[in-house]
Amino acid sequence: MKTDPHYAKAYENMKPGVITAEGFLGDDPRTLADIIEADEEEFARLGLSFEEVAARLKALRDEGKKGLGEPVTVEGKWLVRVDDARGHLPSPFEDGIFRKVNTEVTNLRNGETLVFTDLNLHLLERYHFLEGKGSPFRLEPERIKRVLEG
Template sequence: MKQTPDFDRIQENMRAGNITGPGFLGDDDRNLVDIISEDQITVKELGLTNEIIADKLEMLMKEGERGFGSPVKVDDRFVVIVEESRGYIPCPFRHGHLSKKVNVNVRNIALKEEIDYSPISIHLIREHGFFQGKGSPYRLDPTRIAKILELV
């Protein structure tokens, strides 16, 4: 894949303050195509797909929604807290997708490690193979989430 002028515009939309306060890139200065490509190599090396990862994140979020903001134990391996905010976040890839503003916290009980993500994170992984830039508060490093979600 090659960085195009369209990807340049998308990457500009991802910077802090354009769509969200913290943005999607963190302090990552690589171009968007390189960010996606490197993460896709990792996903493949793990023997996973974007869909497998997104499906697990979505399942945990849906289970956590039953708690209405309180912790929910899932499969005796995870504790999930889903906190909803008002409003929506548009997909920075500019194709019309809107995601609810929600924060999902998943804690792996045995590993004592946790991740935070949102519905837009699930969409970005599933549809665009984008796990966000290094330093982004919602960056989901594929190796780390595969371990925490017990996918490998």
């Protein structure tokens, strides 16, 4: 996948110390375009849709917010807790600013847990970017599938 200038600027913004101390790339040596392309291929292999995953994670987050920081059971399948921290994070693509909201979703049947932020949701939905391997908030496609399976 060819890197365009918009991706080059976003890649620079994703490096450690620019937006967050750890950055968005982890220890992944690949280009931004290559990271996205590989994750798109993995989503297709797993039968996942970026749009459907984003919609489901948003719905779980919204249900979790009703707990006001306490865990909420959703549909008898997931335990969801939403923590709203102070502050905001800008998108590395320079297309928005997002509140620091951490959502933790645990599948009650298999015990798998996924933690994500509102910025993660934006990057997943709009750019198919799940963060680089080794990043603390990397959304692994296989983990997403295991957490969301009912």
